[in-house]
Amino acid sequence: MAVTLGDVARHAGVSLATASRALNGSARSVTEELSAKVRASADVLGYLPNAPAQALARSTGATVGVLLHDVADPYFGAIARGVGDAAAREGLLSMVTSTDGDPQRELQAIRMLHAQRVRAIILAGSAYNEASVVRQLDDALSAYQEQGGRVTAISDHGPWYDTVDVENRGGAASLTRELARLGHRRFAVITGPERMRVAEDRLAGVLDGLADFDLTLPETSLQRTEFTREGGRAAMARILDVTRASGAPRPTAVIALSDICAAGVLAELRERSISVPGEISVAGFDDIPLATDLAPALSTVRLPLGRMGADAVRLALAAPSREPDRVHAFAEVVLRASTAAPAED
Amino acid sequence: MAVTLGDVARHAGVSLATASRALNGSARSVTEELSAKVRASADVLGYLPNAPAQALARSTGATVGVLLHDVADPYFGAIARGVGDAAAREGLLSMVTSTDGDPQRELQAIRMLHAQRVRAIILAGSAYNEASVVRQLDDALSAYQEQGGRVTAISDHGPWYDTVDVENRGGAASLTRELARLGHRRFAVITGPERMRVAEDRLAGVLDGLADFDLTLPETSLQRTEFTREGGRAAMARILDVTRASGAPRPTAVIALSDICAAGVLAELRERSISVPGEISVAGFDDIPLATDLAPALSTVRLPLGRMGADAVRLALAAPSREPDRVHAFAEVVLRASTAAPAED
DNA sequence: GAGCCTGCGGAAAGCGCTTTCCATGCGCCG
DNA sequence: CGGCGCATGGAAAGCGCTTTCCGCAGGCTC
Numbered sequence: 001m002a003v004t005l006g007d008v009a010r011h012a013g014v015s016l017a018t019a020s021r022a023l024n025g026s027a028r029s030v031t032e033e034l035s036a037k038v039r040a041s042a043d044v045l046g047y048l049p050n051a052p053a054q055a056l057a058r059s060t061g062a063t064v065g066v067l068l069h070d071v072a073d074p075y076f077g078a079i080a081r082g083v084g085d086a087a088a089r090e091g092l093l094s095m096v097t098s099t100d101g102d103p104q105r106e107l108q109a110i111r112m113l114h115a116q117r118v119r120a121i122i123l124a125g126s127a128y129n130e131a132s133v134v135r136q137l138d139d140a141l142s143a144y145q146e147q148g149g150r151v152t153a154i155s156d157h158g159p160w161y162d163t164v165d166v167e168n169r170g171g172a173a174s175l176t177r178e179l180a181r182l183g184h185r186r187f188a189v190i191t192g193p194e195r196m197r198v199a200e201d202r203l204a205g206v207l208d209g210l211a212d213f214d215l216t217l218p219e220t221s222l223q224r225t226e227f228t229r230e231g232g233r234a235a236m237a238r239i240l241d242v243t244r245a246s247g248a249p250r251p252t253a254v255i256a257l258s259d260i261c262a263a264g265v266l267a268e269l270r271e272r273s274i275s276v277p278g279e280i281s282v283a284g285f286d287d288i289p290l291a292t293d294l295a296p297a298l299s300t301v302r303l304p305l306g307r308m309g310a311d312a313v314r315l316a317l318a319a320p321s322r323e324p325d326r327v328h329a330f331a332e333v334v335l336r337a338s339t340a341a342p343a344e345d
Numbered sequence: 346m347a348v349t350l351g352d353v354a355r356h357a358g359v360s361l362a363t364a365s366r367a368l369n370g371s372a373r374s375v376t377e378e379l380s381a382k383v384r385a386s387a388d389v390l391g392y393l394p395n396a397p398a399q400a401l402a403r404s405t406g407a408t409v410g411v412l413l414h415d416v417a418d419p420y421f422g423a424i425a426r427g428v429g430d431a432a433a434r435e436g437l438l439s440m441v442t443s444t445d446g447d448p449q450r451e452l453q454a455i456r457m458l459h460a461q462r463v464r465a466i467i468l469a470g471s472a473y474n475e476a477s478v479v480r481q482l483d484d485a486l487s488a489y490q491e492q493g494g495r496v497t498a499i500s501d502h503g504p505w506y507d508t509v510d511v512e513n514r515g516g517a518a519s520l521t522r523e524l525a526r527l528g529h530r531r532f533a534v535i536t537g538p539e540r541m542r543v544a545e546d547r548l549a550g551v552l553d554g555l556a557d558f559d560l561t562l563p564e565t566s567l568q569r570t571e572f573t574r575e576g577g578r579a580a581m582a583r584i585l586d587v588t589r590a591s592g593a594p595r596p597t598a599v600i601a602l603s604d605i606c607a608a609g610v611l612a613e614l615r616e617r618s619i620s621v622p623g624e625i626s627v628a629g630f631d632d633i634p635l636a637t638d639l640a641p642a643l644s645t646v647r648l649p650l651g652r653m654g655a656d657a658v659r660l661a662l663a664a665p666s667r668e669p670d671r672v673h674a675f676a677e678v679v680l681r682a683s684t685a686a687p688a689e690d
Numbered sequence: 691g692a693g694c695c696t697g698c699g700g701a702a703a704g705c706g707c708t709t710t711c712c713a714t715g716c717g718c719c720g
Numbered sequence: 721c722g723g724c725g726c727a728t729g730g731a732a733a734g735c736g737c738t739t740t741c742c743g744c745a746g747g748c749t750c
Binding site (some may be wrong): 001002046048049050051052053055056061062063065070071072073074077078080081084085088093094095096097098111112113114115116117143146147148229263266267289290292293294295296297306 | 346347391393394395396397398400401406407408410415416417418419422423425426429430433438439440441442443456457458459460461462488491492574608611612634635637638639640641642651
Binding site for chain 4 (some may be wrong): 398399
């Protein structure tokens with residue numbers, strides 16, 4: 001039915017081995033003459049290699065796998081794009097799995113990718129803080145690595161993986177300092193769930209920044225929620241309600257540690273007719289493509305999302321070195337219309 | 346190195362054939378007793394099937410491929426998510442390729458997916474209008490289908506494919522009528538490149554809607570551009586500049602036939618301090634997740650993006666029928682803050 | 691109680707490719 | 721001018737799985 005290498009070989013009048021060597025690159029060389037003949041035959045017959053067969057014979061496929069929370073989330077979408085492009089440049093296909101940050105689904109995805117004998121697994125979601133979960137995932141990944149698979153992480157997932165180190169903490173600190181410099185003294189922070197390492201890292205960064213100005217974060221001004229628009233919205237609502245109930249003054253700056261959350265924050269404030277940045281300044285994190293189009297344009301911390309994905313692929317495909325490799329992705333504060341100096345009291 | 350089915354069979358004291366039948370479902374049945382023994386052994390040894398080997402033996406893999414313009418674009422991201430979820434539910438992995446709407450890259454992607462023996466290829470990008478390009482792609486897809494591959498399209502790519510019919514034309518018409526009903530009489534339209542069928546379909550819909558009110562679209566009020574933020578922005582700028590130069594009155598409503606474009610339009614208007622919807626109403630198309638968070642919240646046409654992706658998978662996996670199957674995805678006009686009745690002249 | 695059919699386990703033949711391992715022919719050195 | 725080594729083509733052995741095809745045993749019918 002399909003044209004096989006055997007057909008090509010016969011058509012070109014050479015052996016199967018020669019055809020294989022001519023078409024699918026190999027250590028061994030074939031004279032240009034034969035090689036050309038084989039290529040011509042392949043062309044005439046419309047030969048298309050059977051990737052599964054190649055994967056079986058070579059015991060490694062032409063694919064990479066990506067684990068992330070949700071491709072439809074602009075943050076992950078941008079990373080997925082970077083990975084896909086870099087992979088394509090190497091002649092590889094990428095398989096993306098959205099796990100919604102559920103460790104069980106992540107575990108299952110690792111198993112499937114392992115079964116597929118993907119050449120590398122890229123961990124693009126957040127690492128977890130819960131030991132038992134980490135253990136399970138690491139075990140599954142170890143099994144994969146022992147069979148020759150490569151694992152690279154975007155943002156720290158443990159020192160034993162090649163990783164693209166994302167400046168989460170430093171970026172959050174810079175952003176916070178920037179806002180403090182504008183004059184803000186009462187902050188509120190909306191971070192992700194405790195179980196996610198990036199959420200904790202970014203939060204730590206904010207605390208660093210505050211500390212530089214001898215500021216602290218009152219407990220009621222720290223909200224944890226999912227990194228989603230609705231999460232951000234609900235968290236903002238809670239902050240507002242609690243401060244009002246307690247009679248405490250409202251924060252003048254709220255930092256949502258993900259742009260998606262920040263979008264929810266803006267929505268809630270708009271609903272309550274609280275002006276941004278007039279009454280409250282709002283900042284996000286990630287600089288997703290549409291951040292600048294929000295109302296008002298969102299101040300945030302830019303991460304080179306596409307590059308991070310591409311770097312992860314590069315690491316995964318580089319010759320394995322003694323020590324895990326690390327490359328750095330630097331954060332950059334981008335101030336736009338959603339932040340301003342606080343109103344005079 | 347890796348645990349193979351053979352190892353499992355030996356450990357369980359059964360033949361390779363029995364182990365295969367017990368673990369990886371088959372037409373033939375195995376007594377529950379043996380079956381349990383095999384499963385236990387597989388568990389103990391940590392057996393993970395070798396997907397490429399299975400694909401080779403079964404001559405079809407456990408993957409589906411998706412062709413789209415850009416996963417980082419929210420429109421496609423949402424579709425990709427729908428496809429991924431539906432695939433996962435069937436135990437399949439999905440391979441997404443971003444082609445930036447370049448037919449050559451699309452062609453190459455089809456070949457790679459074909460080589461991978463993916464079970465189905467889902468065409469999620471726009472179909473093209475140029476005959477030679479269409480021909481090439483159709484040829485590659487035919488070759489794939491002849492070898493047992495399934496192809497399904499999201500939005501029309503030709504009557505010979507199973508397709509998720511997206512109500513592009515009807516949706517655009519409804520939106521247009523809605524705006525006309527608000528009192529708008531001078532429209533401008535920003536559509537996609539001529540070579541893309543969805544762009545033409547949506548444009549046709551707008552024209553339908555206008556015709557219902559005996560309205561026409563002056564040539565200078567129709568701009569074609571890429572479906573990107575920058576494209577939208579530039580197009581809006583051109584419209585404004587041209588009408589000003591010609592001394593003609595400004596349109597009171599501009600319809601961008603993709604939300605991403607609309608985001609650019611809003612940016613340009615903001616830059617020029619033209620109030621929306623005060624001076625000009627703006628509407629988009631797709632209802633991407635962040636549409637409601639733009640400034641101002643964008644009126645648009647909602648498409649069930651995730652469902653469309655899932656439906657495409659469902660079609661692809663259904664038993665092939667005599668006639669290509671078609672399911673419909675209905676559009677729904679969503680009016681938000683970016684549109685209003687035009688100001689009195 | 692003999693003959694058959696049915697149900698199920700096992701042997702073995704591939705699936706399409708890569709890659710050793712030979713075999714052959716050539717160039718080159720002494 | 722002979723022999724050695726290198727370069728290169730070909731035969732064949734897998735890679736790990738599915739699936740046909742056998743063969744056996746047990747239960748049924750008459």
